[in-house]
Amino acid sequence: MRYLMHNLSDLDEKALLLQLRNSEKPAFEELYRRYKIRLTGNLLRMLKSPELVEDVMQDIFLGIWENRKSIDPDQSIKPYLFTSAANRAKNIFRKAASEQLFRAYLLPHWEENYTHVEEVLFAQENKQLLEELLKNLSPQQRTVYTLCRLEGKSYKEVADFLHITEATVNAHISNANKVLKELTKNNPAFLWTAFGALLLFSLQ
Structure with a gap:
């Protein structure tokens, strides 16, 4: 497979997204690795619950994998990731509004x-x-x-x-x-x- 020809950690984001769009799971795993720590840390600061953070992270990246064919490699995925995290956190607070x-x-x-x-x-x-x-x-x-x-x-x-x-x-x-x-x-x-x-x- 093509990803074996590269050290994925050395790929720029565009090349990584191209591989992800082609359904190469190692590219998906590398994308998760690159953003996991920052997203998890920031979500934990807001939600105060490791369980809720884990649910949000799974939801975000499941959505990326399921919609990988529509990814535009020319557009940075970072804004999407952080906007998605914010929206999902906001939904959690909305559901808890009466509590x-x-x-x-x-x-x-x-x-x-x-x-x-x-x-x-x-x-x-x-x-x-x-x-x-x-x-x-x-x-x-x-x-x-x-x-x-x-x-x-x-x-x-x-x-x-x-x-x-x-x-x-x-x-x-x-x-x-x-x-x-x-x-x-x-x-x-x-x-x-x-x-x-x-x-x-x-x-x-």
Whole structure:
């Protein structure tokens, strides 16, 4: 067989994917070897369960083998692998949403990675939701948050513009973030969009 003519570990990804598309199992095993440690480690950090991680890994690579004929060797398979891992992890959390496990897993990551959640909230497709959430802030909080977070002005610029201190600007931002954190993590429509993005970021 052709794979005997090569040291598979020395092959570039395109050559490896060509062999995989031709149903050569050693190429499949080499692909698994190359990505196993990183995928497993990142999934374990998110799912906290070796059993769940093993199920996700089997699911991902079974899908690759079953769909090997449709693989495009000119496209890196890495984005597919990490996106698939994120999506499957997200599905696990969705299924557990009504259970206590959901909060045990999700909320600590929500707090730790709120900056990335905020990026999703600011995306164009979530503009309407953001406008609705901002209505829950006090007028001054909303003004300060809009100027700092959405318009990118510095605390000093906002303080000078509104004739308040930078410490007051900081307090308004801090309080606004507390309100928005609570609102977003309890909004089902936004929750999974944001958490899917958070998972994908964490798996990179």
